[in-house]
Amino acid sequence: MDAKVEGQAYDIPRDLYIPPHALQVILETTFEGPLDLLLYLIRRHNLDIISIDVSHITYQYIAYIELMEANMFELAGEYLVMAATLAEIKSRSLLPRTENIYDDEEDPRVRLIKQLQEYERFKKVSEEVAQLPRMERDVFPVNMIMPDVKKTHPQPEVEMEELLSAYTQVLKRCEMYEHHTISRETLSTRERMSSLMAQLQEHQFMAFEDLFTFAEGRMGVVVTFLAIMELVKEKLIKLIQAQEYGPIHVSLGGKNDSPNQEMNV
Amino acid sequence: MITQLSPVLEAILLAADQPLSVERLGQVFDEHDGVDNKRIRQALKELQKSYDGKGFELVEVASGFRFQVRQNYALWVSRLWQEKPQKYSKALLETLSIIAYQQPITRGEIESIRGVGVSSSIIHTLIDRLWIRSVGHKEVPGRPELFATTKAFLDHFNLKQLNDLPALDELASWDEATMAPAKLKNPQQQEIEVVTEPVH
Amino acid sequence: MITQLSPVLEAILLAADQPLSVERLGQVFDEHDGVDNKRIRQALKELQKSYDGKGFELVEVASGFRFQVRQNYALWVSRLWQEKPQKYSKALLETLSIIAYQQPITRGEIESIRGVGVSSSIIHTLIDRLWIRSVGHKEVPGRPELFATTKAFLDHFNLKQLNDLPALDELASWDEATMAPAKLKNPQQQEIEVVTEPVH
Numbered sequence: 001m002d003a004k005v006e007g008q009a010y011d012i013p014r015d016l017y018i019p020p021h022a023l024q025v026i027l028e029t030t031f032e033g034p035l036d037l038l039l040y041l042i043r044r045h046n047l048d049i050i051s052i053d054v055s056h057i058t059y060q061y062i063a064y065i066e067l068m069e070a071n072m073f074e075l076a077g078e079y080l081v082m083a084a085t086l087a088e089i090k091s092r093s094l095l096p097r098t099e100n101i102y103d104d105e106e107d108p109r110v111r112l113i114k115q116l117q118e119y120e121r122f123k124k125v126s127e128e129v130a131q132l133p134r135m136e137r138d139v140f141p142v143n144m145i146m147p148d149v150k151k152t153h154p155q156p157e158v159e160m161e162e163l164l165s166a167y168t169q170v171l172k173r174c175e176m177y178e179h180h181t182i183s184r185e186t187l188s189t190r191e192r193m194s195s196l197m198a199q200l201q202e203h204q205f206m207a208f209e210d211l212f213t214f215a216e217g218r219m220g221v222v223v224t225f226l227a228i229m230e231l232v233k234e235k236l237i238k239l240i241q242a243q244e245y246g247p248i249h250v251s252l253g254g255k256n257d258s259p260n261q262e263m264n265v
Numbered sequence: 266m267i268t269q270l271s272p273v274l275e276a277i278l279l280a281a282d283q284p285l286s287v288e289r290l291g292q293v294f295d296e297h298d299g300v301d302n303k304r305i306r307q308a309l310k311e312l313q314k315s316y317d318g319k320g321f322e323l324v325e326v327a328s329g330f331r332f333q334v335r336q337n338y339a340l341w342v343s344r345l346w347q348e349k350p351q352k353y354s355k356a357l358l359e360t361l362s363i364i365a366y367q368q369p370i371t372r373g374e375i376e377s378i379r380g381v382g383v384s385s386s387i388i389h390t391l392i393d394r395l396w397i398r399s400v401g402h403k404e405v406p407g408r409p410e411l412f413a414t415t416k417a418f419l420d421h422f423n424l425k426q427l428n429d430l431p432a433l434d435e436l437a438s439w440d441e442a443t444m445a446p447a448k449l450k451n452p453q454q455q456e457i458e459v460v461t462e463p464v465h
Numbered sequence: 466m467i468t469q470l471s472p473v474l475e476a477i478l479l480a481a482d483q484p485l486s487v488e489r490l491g492q493v494f495d496e497h498d499g500v501d502n503k504r505i506r507q508a509l510k511e512l513q514k515s516y517d518g519k520g521f522e523l524v525e526v527a528s529g530f531r532f533q534v535r536q537n538y539a540l541w542v543s544r545l546w547q548e549k550p551q552k553y554s555k556a557l558l559e560t561l562s563i564i565a566y567q568q569p570i571t572r573g574e575i576e577s578i579r580g581v582g583v584s585s586s587i588i589h590t591l592i593d594r595l596w597i598r599s600v601g602h603k604e605v606p607g608r609p610e611l612f613a614t615t616k617a618f619l620d621h622f623n624l625k626q627l628n629d630l631p632a633l634d635e636l637a638s639w640d641e642a643t644m645a646p647a648k649l650k651n652p653q654q655q656e657i658e659v660v661t662e663p664v665h
Contacts, residue, residue, distance in 0.1 A: 032555055032556050032559055032579060032581060033579055033580045033581025034580055034581065035579065035580030035581070036580070036581075078580065078581050078582065082580070115577075115578075115580060118578055119578060119579065119580060121633055121634050122559060122562055122563050122566065122578060122579075122633075123559060124634060125562050125566065125630075125631055125633050125634070126555070126558045126559045126561070126562035126563075127558075128631040129558060129561070129562045129565070129622070129630065129631065130553075130558050132622045132623060132624070132631075133536050133622075133623045134550070134621060134622055134623070135533075135620070135621050135622075135623070136550045136551070137539070137543075137550035138536045138539050138623075139533045139534060139535070139536050139539065139623060140276075140279075140280040140533060140534040140539070140542050140546075141280075141482075141531070141532075141533060141534075142279045142280070142332075142479060142521055142531075142532040142533060142534060143279065143280065143281065143282045143332075144279070144321060144332045144333055144334055144479045144480060145331055145332065145333035145334065146333075146334055146342060146480045147333070147334050147335065147336045147337075147338060147339035147342055147476075147480070148336065148339060149339050149342050149343040149346055155394060156351055156352055156353045158353060158358065158361075158421070158422075160422050160423075160431070162358055163358060163361060163362045163365065163422070164362070164431055166355065166358035166359045166361070166362045167359070167362035167363065167365075167366060169355075169359065170359050170362065170363060170378060170379060173379075173380065174378065174380075207403075207404065207405045209374075209405075210405060213377075214374065214377040214378055215377055215380065246404075247403065247404045247405075269518075271520070272518060272519055272520035272535070272538065273520060273538055273541055274520070275519060275520030275521060276520030276521060276534045276535060276538030276541065276542055277520075277538070277541055277542055277545055279520065279521050279532075279534055280534045280542040280545065280546070281545060285545075293541050293544045293545055294541070318469075318472065319472055319475060320471075320472035320473060320474070320475030320476030320477075320479060321475060321476065321479050332479075334476045334479050334480045335472075335476060338472065338473055338476030338477070338480075341473050341476065341477050341493050341494075342476060342477055342480040344492075344493045344494075345477055345480065345481060345485075345493050346480075
């Protein structure tokens with residue numbers, strides 16, 4: 001693990017290797033990611049990135065990743081990318097150097113430096129932001145009892161136009177529903193007469209409006225109405241109204257067991 | 266040793282969300298502060314005097330001292346708290362318009378026209394607003410309430426009678442088909458009667 | 466006509482539970498009060514001065530004026546407050562700072578600056594606290610959300626405007642050859658790259 005610098009033994013910094021069991025704690029609580037860790041090592045130990053035994057560290061990282069819990073995988077990936085970047089830098093440094101062999105875009109070193117610079121700036125300023133006087137920590141809101149105040153809740157105003165547009169929308173929606181229905185089933189008066197008769201045979205005495213299914217839309221209602229008129233004309237059913245403007249009931253034509261007056265249609 | 270006790274007490278009492286007794290205030294200080302209950306009481310008395318002519322005051326209530334905004338400024342405070350009127354929902358407006366044009370009508374009928382349920386809160390809001398009222402029950406199973414609009418509704422919309430409601434182009438044919446049967450003879454007149462005369 | 470405006474403003478601001486702008490304060494008065502924004506501003510300035518040496522102060526933050534307990538008394542107030550102030554993680558503060566200085570910014574851009582993923586819970590906490598909000602989408606593949614800070618963020622950190630944030634440093638100068646900060650440059654170490662022997 002020792003490197004020799006011009007014949008003199010030299011300790012390779014080992015800080016980049018962290019035992020797996022400690023890493024989770026350190027990574028989650030101390031460092032904000034691989035950039036933060038690298039920045040720390042560089043600042044703290046005067047670490048020259050080129051001098052790190054990157055390949056060794058890379059192996060350690062891989063070993064760590066294998067040991068890692070599945071839920072830490074994403075974090076491990078980020079550290080692995082960093083280890084790979086360091087390894088790449090290292091490998092390039094071992095190649096014979098020629099001037100300007102990489103342009104700035106390509107050189108992983110330039111990229112990493114830019115990243116470190118940028119990150120350090122924000123890391124520093126975020127520490128300053130953390131020190132800003134903050135509500136509920138450094139300054140407190142003033143709580144004061146209010147005088148007795150009658151809270152008023154003014155009610156919303158509604159304009160006639162709003163009401164009309166609401167109603168128009170209802171009508172439009174019914175029409176859409178109607179078209180949808182009509183396309184599925186052809187409503188004919190005769191068919192409707194039969195189904196009305198069937199209903200009345202079952203219930204004998206029904207409210208007039210219950211014969212209508214509003215969801216069918218205007219067309220459906222018209223068909224039902226025509227069907228009822230037709231049935232009345234054919235004396236198959238009777239319309240009964242107990243009092244003027246009272247509810248109208250319908251029964252089958254044959255047995256009128258109600259004393260109520262019949263309605264002229 | 267705290268030499269200027271008044272601003273400290275001021276700060277504590279202003280930050281507190283309940284009245285604080287002299288004893289409770291005393292617990293905030295430690296021995297180095299050199300603050301006893303007598304000093305606290307003295308400082309509070311001086312503070313109280315210092316707020317003459319200010320918008321607030323320091324008063325002693327049963328459980329201790331508290332700051333409060335002076336009652337004479339209630340008017341302006343209340344203007345601050347006046348809420349902006351909310352807008353009514355589309356569902357409410359639709360329900361109201363259906364009742365206006367198709368009254369008297371049951372909730373179930375409104376629902377089948379709208380194709381969705383009508384919440385109780387909409388009906389209650391409209392009743393609270395005095396725009397609709399129950400005018401009787403429909404003689405069908407369950408005897409559901411029949412709703413109709415009121416005079417207050419007409420007043421709000423500057424209408425003399427329901428007849429003055431604008432006619433929608435498609436309205437005539439729609440009405441004939443879906444209006445409650447009792448209205449078939451003369452729909453429009455019938456509508457007006459429901460609104461202007463008590464039903465029972 | 467209000468002759469003594471200061472105590473009225475005092476009362477209103479003390480009763481309010483959030484900062485109030487001059488415009489908002491102006492809405493409280495009607496034409497008979499003879500109060501315009503200029504008078505309000507003037508009165509606020511006088512009020513601010515009048516609290517010298519008091520336990521509280523009137524400050525202007527992003528969304529307006531508010532009363533608050535002075536920072537020098539935080540020690541005693543915090544002894545009274547049972548609830549400890551919420552602690553925020555370094556990750557959250559870094560994310561917040563990057564958004565504050567680089568807004569509008571996408572989550573991916575924050576991540577590339579931090580060199581590490583930004584957890585959804587951090588973004589949600591910041592949104593829940595109303596410190597950041599989505600202000601649109603970046604027109605790149607995936608149309609990621611763009612985040613920006615809010616007035617509430619400035620209010621919480623006692624700031625009037627984004628400009629009042631601590632200045633962001635210039636990019637530190639680094640030595641590209643050694644990958645070390647320039648001031649740490651060490652000629653001896655620089656030579657290592659050539660002579661270091663690979664371990665494996």
